[in-house]
Amino acid sequence: MLTRKKEGDGGTPAGRFGLLHVYYRPDRQLPPATRLPVEPLTPRSGWCDDPGHGRYNRPVELPFAASHEKMWREDRLYDIVVVLDCNLYPAVKGKGSAIFFHIAREDYRPTEGCVAVAPDHMRLILSRIGPGADMLIHA
Secondary structure (H helix, E strand, O other): OOEOOOOOOOOOOEEEEEEEEEEEOOOOOOOOOOOOOEEEOOOOEEEEOOOOOOOOOOEEEOOOOOOEEEOOOOOOOOOEEEEEOOOOOOOOOOOOOOOEEEEOOOOOOOOOOOEEEOHHHHHHHHHOOOOOOEEEEOO
């Protein structure tokens, strides 16, 4: 379920979203313990956020000509990042992309639409979930 989400609006969508896939920074830590699929990020990891592109709201390899988000970040926010089943199957152009569950800033400043928690909390949550787990986000 996805409600009132537009690309670039900065808001977190309300609904129930599956936790699908985990990416992590292998140069900074070991993979998180979880039963979800886990994959290391690389400096070439990206995510397409261009509603006009055929790879919209999908992982891409950099360099990538269309608008995209770099998954290999200098900050720690994507040291662990979980793909949420938000506007993926099918990806409706303009309804939001790159809505992730990731590491929070130390001061917990808002994200640009994602859900974020402290690193220890992320590892604890991931250790207790597996395929079929959902995140419920209230408006």
